[in-house]
Amino acid sequence: MKTTAEVVIVGGGIIGCSTAYYLAKMGVDVIVLEGSDHIGNGGSSRNGGGVRQSGRDVRELPLVMYGIRNLWPTLSEELEVDCEYHQDGNLRLGKTEKHRDILTKLADSARGAGLDVRMIDGDEVRAINPYLSDEVICASWCPTDGHANPLTTTLGFYKMARRLGVTFISGECVKELRVIKGKIRQVITPNNTYEGESVLVAAGLDSREILTSVGIDIPMTKSLLECLVTEAQPHMFDQMLGTAEADFYGHQTKHGSFVFGGSSGLERYNKDNGTPVSSSKTAPCICRGIIKYFPDLAKAKIVRTWAGWMDASSDGVPSLGKVDEIPGLYVACAFNGHGFGIAPAVGEQLAKLIVTGKTDVDLSELHYDRYKAKI
Amino acid sequence: MNSVNDRSRDIGPFVPGPDDDMLICRCEEITKGEIRKAVHDGMWTLTEIRRYLRTGMGLCQGQTCSRLVKGIVAKELGISPSELEPAASRVPMRPIEMEVFANEAPDEKEGE
Numbered sequence: 001m002k003t004t005a006e007v008v009i010v011g012g013g014i015i016g017c018s019t020a021y022y023l024a025k026m027g028v029d030v031i032v033l034e035g036s037d038h039i040g041n042g043g044s045s046r047n048g049g050g051v052r053q054s055g056r057d058v059r060e061l062p063l064v065m066y067g068i069r070n071l072w073p074t075l076s077e078e079l080e081v082d083c084e085y086h087q088d089g090n091l092r093l094g095k096t097e098k099h100r101d102i103l104t105k106l107a108d109s110a111r112g113a114g115l116d117v118r119m120i121d122g123d124e125v126r127a128i129n130p131y132l133s134d135e136v137i138c139a140s141w142c143p144t145d146g147h148a149n150p151l152t153t154t155l156g157f158y159k160m161a162r163r164l165g166v167t168f169i170s171g172e173c174v175k176e177l178r179v180i181k182g183k184i185r186q187v188i189t190p191n192n193t194y195e196g197e198s199v200l201v202a203a204g205l206d207s208r209e210i211l212t213s214v215g216i217d218i219p220m221t222k223s224l225l226e227c228l229v230t231e232a233q234p235h236m237f238d239q240m241l242g243t244a245e246a247d248f249y250g251h252q253t254k255h256g257s258f259v260f261g262g263s264s265g266l267e268r269y270n271k272d273n274g275t276p277v278s279s280s281k282t283a284p285c286i287c288r289g290i291i292k293y294f295p296d297l298a299k300a301k302i303v304r305t306w307a308g309w310m311d312a313s314s315d316g317v318p319s320l321g322k323v324d325e326i327p328g329l330y331v332a333c334a335f336n337g338h339g340f341g342i343a344p345a346v347g348e349q350l351a352k353l354i355v356t357g358k359t360d361v362d363l364s365e366l367h368y369d370r371y372k373a374k375i
Numbered sequence: 376m377n378s379v380n381d382r383s384r385d386i387g388p389f390v391p392g393p394d395d396d397m398l399i400c401r402c403e404e405i406t407k408g409e410i411r412k413a414v415h416d417g418m419w420t421l422t423e424i425r426r427y428l429r430t431g432m433g434l435c436q437g438q439t440c441s442r443l444v445k446g447i448v449a450k451e452l453g454i455s456p457s458e459l460e461p462a463a464s465r466v467p468m469r470p471i472e473m474e475v476f477a478n479e480a481p482d483e484k485e486g487e
Contacts, residue, residue, distance in 0.1 A: 001381050037380065037460065038422045045426055081427075151426035159416045168382040168417070191379050231434055231470055255429070278466050280479075287477035301470035303436060 001192070002167045005031040007354060008187045008196035010174045010210060011203035014044040014150070014340060015332045017157035018347025019200060019354075021079075024164035026355050031194060032166060033187065035173035035206065040154035042204045043339060046276070046308025048227055048249050048261035049150050050240050051341035052090050054142035055106055057317045058113045059365035060342065065115065066361050067345030068144060075148075075344060079156035083148045084254045088238035090145030091125060093293065094138040099244035107140045117142040129237050131294050147240040147251040150340050157347070174203065176213040177329070184214070184328040198354050200330040205311045207333035214326055218319045218368050220334040222309040224267040226282040230300040232256030241293075248289045258300065262286035276307040310337035319368035320346065322353065330354060331368055382417055386452055389415040399447065400440040402433020407447055414451040421462045424448060431462060434470060 007023055009016045012034025020030045034041070051072060053064050068087075076083045094100050100119075107117045117140055125139045126132055162168055177199060178186035187194040201207045205222050233256050242249040250260030264282040283305045291298050313319065313334040323329040330353065332346055339346075349359045395408025405428050418427045421444060430444050431437025437444075441461060449456040467476070 001379075002383070037378075038420050039382075039417075040426070041422070155418065155423060155427045159418075162382060162417045170380045170382065170420075171378045230473070280466075283466070284476050284479040287473040291473060291477055298474040299472050301472050302467060302476055303434060303470045304432070304465040305467070306465055 001169070002031060003192055004195045005029045005167065006196060007031075007198045007200065008033065008194050009200045009202060010187060011035075011201065011207070012039045012158070012168060012170065013042050013202065013204060014040060014154040014157060014343040015202040015335070015346055016200070017154060017161055018343050019202065019332070019350045020166045020347075021157045021161040021164070022348045022351035023354065024161050024166050026351060028351075028355060030161070030166045031196070032161070032168045033172040033174055033189065033194065034168065034170040035203065037170055039158045039168065039170060040151070043308050043310055043335070043337065044154040044343075045151055046225070046227065046306060047150050047337065047340045048259055049147045049251060049253075049340065050090070050145075050242070050249060050338065051085065051087075051148050052142075052145045052240055052242070052338070053115050054090050054110055054117045054140055054145055055092055055242060055246070056110070056338065057315070058109050060317045061110060061113045061115060063345045063349065063361050063363070063366075064342040067342060067348075071344040071348060072146075072148070075153065075156075079153070079160050081152050081156035081159065082254070083153045083156060085146060085148040086238050086251075087144060087146035088240075089128070089141060089143040090240040090242065091129060092140040092242045092244065093125070093132070093136050094244045095135050096137070100138045102244045103138065103140045110142075115142065116144060129239055129241075131236055131296050133293055133295055135292055145240055148340075149253065153340075174210050177201075177210060179214055179326055182327065184326050198328045198330065200332065200350065200354070202332040204333060205309055207311070207331065211331065214329065216323055216325070216329075216331075216368070218313075218331065218334060219371055220311045220313045223312045223337070224270060224272070224276055224307055225261055225263060225310055225337055226278055226286070226305065226307045227259060227261040228283050228286055228302050228305040229260075230258045230297070231303050233258060233297075233300055236296075248286065248293070250290075257303075258297065260286055260290055262289060276309045278305045278307045310335070312336050314371065318366055320350075320366040321363045321368070323368065380419065382419060386415070399443050400428075400430040400433065402435050402439070403429040405430045410444060410447050411451050414448055419448075419452060421445060421448060421459055425462045436465070437462065
């Protein structure tokens with residue numbers, strides 16, 4: 001089995017797979033190590049599928065806007081898989097004046113960063129999506145947002161990277177990194193020691209413990225999100241939906257089913273036994289929320305629910321880029337539950353960073369060492 | 376399971392079969408040929424096959440086809456079906472209408 005490569009990537013999620021794909025396209029020799037038995041088994045397969053710019057922090061906006069302009073439109077052809085990408089806009093819904101304030105603030109700051117997003121009132125919302133109830137009084141509207149299928153996109157990156165010669169090894173849970181002669185060199189699992197000139201840690205929540213072995217600490221904590229999916233329904237709408245308080249989001253898929261994500265508010269105190277499990281309270285709570293927004297969906301049948309952890313940082317944006325203290329080491333983690341839409345851009349830019357030392361989009365605001373105390 | 380699985384191991388080329396058009400997952404209409412091709416695209420676990428093709432994601436949630444899919448994938452990989460972990464079963468066991476599922480807290484509703 002191959003144990004040395006130019007680049008070793010820790011984490012076989014969409015970030016690891018997309019970086020591996022873009023590196024392989026540039027002729028780089030790559031090994032990807034996935035800790036679980038399945039490629040893309042964390043947030044990559046458990047998210048709600050948003051490919052969204054609106055509602056994001058301005059520090060990560062340039063990167064996601066770059067991806068939506070340059071990568072997403074041709075991704076299905078490039079990966080030879082149907083990513084089910086739809087660019088039909090995002091409605092971020094508000095029901096109260098407080099919601100209107102939140103949405104207006106988000107829209108203003110995003111416009112300042114060059115994004116086309118504006119506030120619309122309830123009637124305009126229902127002109128775009130006639131199925132929404134009268135409880136919705138306003139929304140932010142971003143016509144260039146959309147959604148895609150996280151499962152086929154993640155596995156599409158994997159398939160193409162593998163086809164280009166990238167070695168993927170699952171069931172290899174990385175415990176430790178090792179620096180040799182002042183440079184990153186070894187990646188150690190209970191079974192094997194891998195070696196590379198460069199190492200990218202893109203292991204979601206587990207990145208923290210792995211990076212601790214070389215003295216780097218990226219502050220993040222886990223937070224549970226739950227999703228549910230309905231049986232196939234007649235076609236209703238193509239927009240991505242969210243809410244002011246980010247408590248509910250979703251879309252109708254190509255297959256016809258609706259995927260909705262949400263929370264019960266009790267997540268921080270749930271019993272989880274070490275795996276992200278669906279709680280009995282959450283799916284009914286999401287259903288009550290959905291029926292208030294979409295009365296027509298009351299009879300739609302839920303066929304499946306699932307849960308996943310997001311890697312949450314204190315300021316809600318990822319840590320991305322080169323680790324200054326350790327030559328050859330790169331990080332990409334703490335995507336805070338919205339890593340899917342931004343993933344192709346992250347992979348492409350990280351690949352460029354590793355090969356050329358430069359990126360097209362400035363990543364300095366996402367530096368891992370930005371966390372400062374409040375006073 | 377969590378055992379080391381090198382996805383570059385040679386499983387030989389995809390050879391078309393006479394029964395590749397046979398429907399295996401009836402709910403999502405996935406054929407034997409599609410499942411066999413997915414294995415050659417690198418989908419080596421039942422969870423990956425499901426996420427890639429939607430086998431077992433329809434109304435019956437795999438209660439009809441999961442054993443068939445397991446046999447096909449194992450044969451393509453040249454391993455015993457017992458070496459493949461089943462994909463996770465998800466709540467609810469049977470499809471439930473949203474308004475019924477939503478009704479889990481009847482006491483609160485009476486007050487409205």
